[in-house]
Amino acid sequence: MPFAKLTSEHIDTLRTIFDPARVHVGEAIGEDYSHDELAYGRFYPDVLVEPISTEEVSQLLRFSYEHNIPVVPRGMGTGLCGGAVALHGGIMLSMARMNRILEIDQENRMAVVEPGVILLEFQKTVEELGLFYPPDPGEKTATLGGNVMTNAGGMRAVRYGVTRDYVLGMEAVLPGGEIIHLGGKVLKNSSGYSLKDLLIGSEGTLAVVTKLILKLIPRPHRQVSLLVPFPDLDQAIDAVPRIMGAGIIPTAIEFLQRELIEASERYLGKPFPDASAPAYLLLAFHGSDELIDLYHQAAHLCLDAGAFDVFIADTQERQEMIWEARGAFLEALKGMSEIDEVDVVVPPAKIAGFIKFTRNIAQDLNVRILSFGHAGDGNVHVYVLRDGRPQDEWRVLLEEAMERMYLEARNLQGQVSGEHGIGFAKIPYLKDSLGEAELRLLRGIKQVFDPKGLLNPSKVVG
Amino acid sequence: MHIVVCIKQVPETRDVAMDPEKGVLRRAEVAGKLNPFDLYALEAAVRIKEKLSGRVTAITMGPPQAEEVIRESFLMGADRGVLLSDPAFAGADTLATAFTLARGIGRLDSPDLIICGVQTTDGDTGQVGPGVAEFLGLPHVSYVRAIRKATREGLVMEQDLGDQVAVVSLPYPCLITVDKGIGQPRLPSFRRFLETKDYPVITWGYKELSGGDEVYFGLEGSPTQVERIFPPKVEREHVVFTDGDLARQLYQKLLELKFVG
Numbered sequence: 001m002p003f004a005k006l007t008s009e010h011i012d013t014l015r016t017i018f019d020p021a022r023v024h025v026g027e028a029i030g031e032d033y034s035h036d037e038l039a040y041g042r043f044y045p046d047v048l049v050e051p052i053s054t055e056e057v058s059q060l061l062r063f064s065y066e067h068n069i070p071v072v073p074r075g076m077g078t079g080l081c082g083g084a085v086a087l088h089g090g091i092m093l094s095m096a097r098m099n100r101i102l103e104i105d106q107e108n109r110m111a112v113v114e115p116g117v118i119l120l121e122f123q124k125t126v127e128e129l130g131l132f133y134p135p136d137p138g139e140k141t142a143t144l145g146g147n148v149m150t151n152a153g154g155m156r157a158v159r160y161g162v163t164r165d166y167v168l169g170m171e172a173v174l175p176g177g178e179i180i181h182l183g184g185k186v187l188k189n190s191s192g193y194s195l196k197d198l199l200i201g202s203e204g205t206l207a208v209v210t211k212l213i214l215k216l217i218p219r220p221h222r223q224v225s226l227l228v229p230f231p232d233l234d235q236a237i238d239a240v241p242r243i244m245g246a247g248i249i250p251t252a253i254e255f256l257q258r259e260l261i262e263a264s265e266r267y268l269g270k271p272f273p274d275a276s277a278p279a280y281l282l283l284a285f286h287g288s289d290e291l292i293d294l295y296h297q298a299a300h301l302c303l304d305a306g307a308f309d310v311f312i313a314d315t316q317e318r319q320e321m322i323w324e325a326r327g328a329f330l331e332a333l334k335g336m337s338e339i340d341e342v343d344v345v346v347p348p349a350k351i352a353g354f355i356k357f358t359r360n361i362a363q364d365l366n367v368r369i370l371s372f373g374h375a376g377d378g379n380v381h382v383y384v385l386r387d388g389r390p391q392d393e394w395r396v397l398l399e400e401a402m403e404r405m406y407l408e409a410r411n412l413q414g415q416v417s418g419e420h421g422i423g424f425a426k427i428p429y430l431k432d433s434l435g436e437a438e439l440r441l442l443r444g445i446k447q448v449f450d451p452k453g454l455l456n457p458s459k460v461v462g
Numbered sequence: 463m464h465i466v467v468c469i470k471q472v473p474e475t476r477d478v479a480m481d482p483e484k485g486v487l488r489r490a491e492v493a494g495k496l497n498p499f500d501l502y503a504l505e506a507a508v509r510i511k512e513k514l515s516g517r518v519t520a521i522t523m524g525p526p527q528a529e530e531v532i533r534e535s536f537l538m539g540a541d542r543g544v545l546l547s548d549p550a551f552a553g554a555d556t557l558a559t560a561f562t563l564a565r566g567i568g569r570l571d572s573p574d575l576i577i578c579g580v581q582t583t584d585g586d587t588g589q590v591g592p593g594v595a596e597f598l599g600l601p602h603v604s605y606v607r608a609i610r611k612a613t614r615e616g617l618v619m620e621q622d623l624g625d626q627v628a629v630v631s632l633p634y635p636c637l638i639t640v641d642k643g644i645g646q647p648r649l650p651s652f653r654r655f656l657e658t659k660d661y662p663v664i665t666w667g668y669k670e671l672s673g674g675d676e677v678y679f680g681l682e683g684s685p686t687q688v689e690r691i692f693p694p695k696v697e698r699e700h701v702v703f704t705d706g707d708l709a710r711q712l713y714q715k716l717l718e719l720k721f722v723g
Contacts, residue, residue, distance in 0.1 A: 273649050274648070312649060312651070315495050315496075
């Protein structure tokens, strides 16, 4: 059934549900709302609304259902595959104003938050209370709701797992307006199908989350990062299984390449603390007194694996210097050229092979391909750079590079997306990677939650 | 070349506790780190050493745990470390500290160059470096933001005078205090850790440094006393412009606050 076109009567009705100051139409909708962080064209919603309560979300979804108008939920729009973009116009539901931390339950080490809370602020708030929220995606200005909806991973996944591992419960609104409560302040739950886990990573296609119950852990006493220069990237990545194999599980293991470090230096206007090597591993350790032993062991293993040296970042300033540079990679890349990305995840032991493969493609197709990512968990972010090519040439080249990379990831028994999600940009690759039966189940689930197909249409399952 | 770098262990956070009885910082209660400005002093010293060859001695005054910052200086390239530690040195102000450091440096084979960080992050006075120079009878240049040229005879430097920059040439022996422009400090090296873990830290106390002038050390030798320590008050104003010519309003506000104009 085709969607209804939004009329001025519809907008009048929306102005009765919401304070008119939170209903924006036409030119009042900022350009930001027409895209996310990667360039796929511009798609404007017909109306942008900013709810501040579950009740308002519920009323809106009832309205959408009754009038057959699509709704696209959105956090801060920091996604990388077009997930929070209104492809069919309709209503954009910005969750940014539902940004209250409702409760930090220190006794149970849990927090109850609204979905619009910014990750960075949440991390800071809980850390001041001696608690810790481990998921740490690179984009710190994303909302927690957005993190949950993409099942964001981040740097600390090696040790602590991903966002999913910290979501205990949620309140959500179904298409049609019904409010549901899933999970709760419990650490175990075998009570039927886990609908909560179905919503995590569903990219706003099944329901709109209005409250989250998140698990916290005690804040680690000490943190040390090691910056390890290697003669080349292969040696750097080859050192990872040696470290993990010795039973040392760092909080994070990232790989860094010279070219991106330099781009990041230019972007930040700050020098990186070392310039001696073409490739680095960056390891982070969390813990207390055992920490020194642990990182000394890791340092010895790195030297044995051919590292030039191992630099110790044991103070906050030193750590920030390095991690700030690492955190700016994506922005620095965007400053270099138009880019498109692959966020595949392969078995950790295959990551070196995959990176080598991307380098071969770059040579073969004569295009710049740069990568960074999580050497410890097999999730790589590979970027293809347009570098001023004409549009036609770029499209053909990009498709060729993408297809080869996704095929290789499949061959290595990897998955299409490690942490950014499918959105609309990666739908074809998801379809290629799933079988008939799996796709049927995904579509069936979408149908059960959203029979009219109004919620974030044309995303994830198409 | 013999380069001496004066370093200090400072509290890791700015939330320092004060001893109400003595009016001094309770240093033992908070974790310590190497004063961030001293990282630049060490970096400057090690760069000159790498260029001209020679050796770098790090010296600090503090309680026994200040040995940690000497060990850290080894990891950044210092070759030798001296800790001046004695209960008699406790409670020193900038004058007594400068006096004690000068006495310590006086016991070393004579340095060509002494480098200090421009100030510490706990006291923020910037007085100790110049004080050491005065006690040693050496010329000094403070607020050095860049070393243009280092030779075996002396230095050509840029001195930041706030609204202007002086280019200063100075022969050795001399003392300089350096600011952050000097170059990104290197990270501590694990290879250096392996090389230097058996290096001794020379410790000198009152017995080694005194020459019958004990009144110049510690609390007793300090003409200034700390009355009260508090973090500076931060005043924040939150202004939201919603209507009209936003750029003009913003410009007016910045003008009013003297950020532009």
